[in-house]
Amino acid sequence: MVVSGTGELGDMMMLDRPRRWRASAFPYMMFAPAFILIAGVSFVPIGYALVQSVFRSSTLELGHYVGLRNYNDFFFTRDGIGSLENSLIFVAGTVALAVPLGVALALVLNRPIPFRSFFRVILILPWLVSNLVGALLWAWIGNPQYGLVPYLLSTFGIVMPNIITDPAAAMTSVIVASVWASTPLVMVFVLAALQSIPSDITEAARIDGASGWRRFWRITLPMVRNTTMMALVLTSLHAFKSVEIILVMTGGGPNGATETMATKVFHEAFTLLRIGVGSAGAVAIFVLNLMFTMAFVRVLRTEHGA
Amino acid sequence: MAVAVSLRQVRKLFGATEVIHGVSLDIAPGEFVVLVGPSGCGKSTLLRMIAGLEDVSSGEIRIDGAPVNNIDPADRDIAMVFQSYALYPHMTVRENLAFGLNARGFDAATKAQKIASTAALLGLEALLDRYPRNLSGGQQQRVAMGRAMVRNPRVFLFDEPLSNLDAKLRAQMRVEVKALHKRLKTTAIYVTHDQIEAMTMADRIVLMRGGHIEQIGTPLELYDRPASTFVAQFIGSPTMNMLHGKAKLNKAGFVLETEEGMHFPLPPNANVQADQPIILGLRPEHLSMSDGGMPYTIDLIEPLGREILLYGVFGRTPICVASGHRLAIETGTTVGLGYDVRNACVFDCVSERSLCHGR
DSSP states (O other), rough: OOOOSSSSHHHHHHHHHHHHHHHHHHHHHHHHHHHHHIIIIHHHHHHHHHHHHTEOSSSSOOOOOOOTTTHHHHSSSSSHHHHHHHHHHHHHHHHHHHHHHHHHHHHHHHHHHTTTTHHHHHHHHHHOOOOHHHHHHHHHHHTTTOOOHHHHHHHHTOOOTTTOHHHHHHHHHHHHHHHHHHHHHHHHHHHHHHHHHOOHHHHHHHTOOOOOHHHIIIIHHHHHHHHHHHHHHHHHHHTTOOOOOHHTTTOOOOTTTTTHHHHHHIIIISOOHHHHHHHHHHHHHHHHHHHHHHHHHHHHOOOHHO | OOEEEEEEEEEETTTTTEEEEEEEEEEEOOOEEEEOTTTTTHHHHHHHHHHHHSSSSSSEEETEEEEEESSGGGTEEEEEEOOOOOOOTSHHHHHHHHHHHHHTTTOOHHHHHHHHHHHHHHHHHHGGGSOOHHHHHHHHHHHHHHHHHHHHOSSEEEETTTOOOSSHHHHHHHHHHHHHHHHHOEEEEEEEEEEHHHHHHOEEEEEETTTEEEEEEEEHHHHHSOOHHHHHHHSSSSOOOEOOOEEEEETTTTEEETTTTTTEEEOOOOOTTTEEEEEEEGGGGGEEEEEEEEEEEEEEEESSSEEEEEEEEEEEEEEEEEEESSOOOOTOOOEEEEEEEEGGGEETTOOOBEEEEEO
């Protein structure tokens, strides 16, 4: 049988076409405003940075095309590789302390302890405070002349290394401040995951004869593992591009000891006004973060497929 | 009598609210006891107290003669099947079954043997390497049963394990659970709100209401000799017909006189006094058409295949009749309805307790 487009059915189909188009376009129309806004404030700057990174420009105007010279300059002049190393130390230090601490706090706050709500609010405060304010606070606490920590340590006869002049002390102090600012996010994520574990499952494990420790290792931890990994990735990404804490506390010093890729981008672009080199660094951070995120997503997907 | 589980004056308070009011119960070894009752009657709380998941506010629970009030659930040698199945989602079926064995330090060979025999018993062999999320509801239920059975515990506790299954699978699993119990002969305490599950599975039913035990007995004892109107109406579907009135003595003995002046004969063993407000309970299947019976106008007919349900009224009291015969009858028809007084139940109107039993 041959069906022509001129019969009753064909007419209906033709009438339906605009309506169907409207129906399929509707969801796109709904998220268009959000999409345009996000594109305007993030995709356009990223695109512009990408363009700038291959031009030699000292202001927001583009200069002449230089290919990958800016990337070369970012990594191989003014200790660029050192900044990459510092970034890795800073991120690793932050993650290595903030994640276990966040998980531990979440576990404590998930128990029926007195004043639980009060502690939850207090412990989430560092996350709500601006990084700038947090950095100022830590700079004051660790200040060699009038800081709280050097003073308290001195009462026990311990001389704290100077966080402004000692490279290791400087890196330690910025990591501590970063941990302080990052831990609440991990804590909130893990606490939410802990609260979503059905009580039946932990009760079944109790009846199955598992001790508290065994329940933690074999039931609780595996069930919050994905969320913890997610928090770990977010903390890493955030630490990798973090600028304020280091700029305020050490300014990248002493002698570049705390200069990370992110602070180097700031210095190149806004202190030395080498906008092209700064953009190249920013693009490099973006690409490294993107690769890290994709690797994580792949790991998660493989596990879910198991 | 040997006792596997014994409860003595067990009470439970949540804050100032008492939810279990001094319950005492003895369960024999190998017995299948069903705790049944409406939502909030305390049946699940009582089960959780036996499991050790809830503290006992006062009273004593013993398992195999030993008090367990202060014993951790892990050390009570019990197993529990939860309504949600509570399978460990990140472990395969094999790992789920092995979890309890690992915690108790069985060697690898014993573990493998126990898992294999349990899997064979429940038909889980092909599912051992799957994760719970890849199993159907019925399969998950089976794994939950397997996890309880693999340890060979002293007591099985079931907390509404079939509630999440569809009606057909529920009926099938009911038979399977009962068959497994017959085979394993492990003491089992089973909580449900479904009176059909209670009737079909229990050796003895414990019917609870508001934190008290309303009646303990075999399914047929509760059906035929309900201790109260609550039991009479909870057990059996369609529910027992209840006629309210006063006891009157006439030539043939005591009768129930309704407000409309209708007279219904009472069983000869009914312990009633003249003018006492009483309730006459008649099961739908104990009512039948009879020429000299009470006039009964049929409002609705439900043909169920195996039986026919008729809905109508005696005076103003709604009455349901179940007939095994395929009656050629239409709605709006008035027929005579009779009953055998030996099957009737009589309850006191105030206390709602039984004043006699049929049979």
